[in-house]
Amino acid sequence: MNIFLKEYLSVLKLEKNLSENTIQSYRNDITCFLNFLEEDNITDPDEIKQNNIVAFFKSLKDTGLTSRSASRYHSAIKGFFKYLFVSKYIKESPIEKVSPPKLSKNLPSVLSVNEIEMILSKPDVNDKLGLRDKATLELLYACGIRVSELINLKISSLFFSEEVIRVFGKGSKERIVPIGSSAVKWINEYLSKSRPLLEKKMKSENYLFLNTRGTKLSRMSIWKIVDKYVKEAGIKSDVHPHTFRHSFATHLLEGGADLRAVQEMLGHSDISTTQIYTHIDREYIKQMHKDFHPRG
Known part of the structure; x- marks a missing residue:
């Protein structure tokens, strides 16, 4: 059946x-x-x-796979069967009556504003890589963009006079995201003092953030950068690049931002995805009440 899979993946790449x-x-x-x-x-x-499908999901559960990962499998397999059905390779889709795994409502971890400040203060801005890392972290928190969006960001997508950047998200969907003055300042510092030292004319193209070989940073590089400064800041909780995105959204909503505006900035096609951050905000408020109210 690999020939059907190969055909389906080609459709996803070329048409989707x-x-x-x-x-x-x-x-x-x-x-x-x-x-x-x-x-x-x-x-x-x-x-x-x-x-057969029910047995497969039972085997996944038996291996200890999380409900979120199992749900991802269900989505992928359902899409595959839909393609087979539309292409008339099968008479009916056998997955239609198999319910997706129920997701546990785990709220994403969020850093406090103070913890963000501690992390952002750690890079050595007198060092070319430290300055790059500082600009990278500032941008992650200022715009709440995904790692894939960050590493593919190009200089031509920076519109600092208007305090916005252009981001290409999932499915190459374009969106405009505001960027604050602090991130603008540090990116400009990086562009003038650090990037020229990292740039290799034939390799760098127009990518904003470069490694020591002059090519764009990888996803793993961003993970390592975040991990390094989180440890230096003495933060013990599990922090990854996406935590900056969670924190960006939560801090905006805590400050009174409109949910639709945050949805637009995050590039969520469905507002229900953004609404999880209102749950975080609600949990925070409940905790504050419990901690500080005389009868909490």
Whole structure:
């Protein structure tokens, strides 16, 4: 069945314009499902029944996979079956009556404003890489952009006179995001003092943030940068690049920002995704009441 998978992934890339990371995720999840079917000697899409799919998800649960990861598998496999059905490779989709795993409502971790300040104060701005890291962290928090958006950001997408940047999000959707004066200041410092020392004319293209080889930073580089300064700041909680995005949204809503405006800045297609941050805000308020009210 790998020929069907290959065909489906080509459609996702060429017609849906999905990123390489997303396509790789689909490939991994669906391949895992197909390998499971092969163990039962199922090699034809029309042979796949509802009970095979139920058995696959039971096997995932038995391995200790989280409900969120299982839900991702369900979404990937459902999309694959939809393609097979539309392409008339199968008469009906066997996954339609298989409910997706119920997600536990775990709220994303958020840094306090003070913790953000502690992290942002750690890079050595007198060092070329330290200055780059400072600008990177400032931008992560100022705009709440995803790591994939950050590493692909180009100088041509900076419009500092208007205090905005242009970001290409999931599915190459373009959006304009405001950027504060602090991030503008440090990015300008980086552009004038650090980036020229990192730039390699034939390699750097127009990417904003560069590594020592003169090419754009990788996703792993951003993880390492965040991890380094979180440890230096003495913060013990589990912090990753996406925590800056969670904190950006939560701090805006705590400050009274409109939910729709935050949705636009984050690039969420569905406002229900943004609403999770109102839950964080609510939990924070409840905790404050509990901690400080005489009868809390």
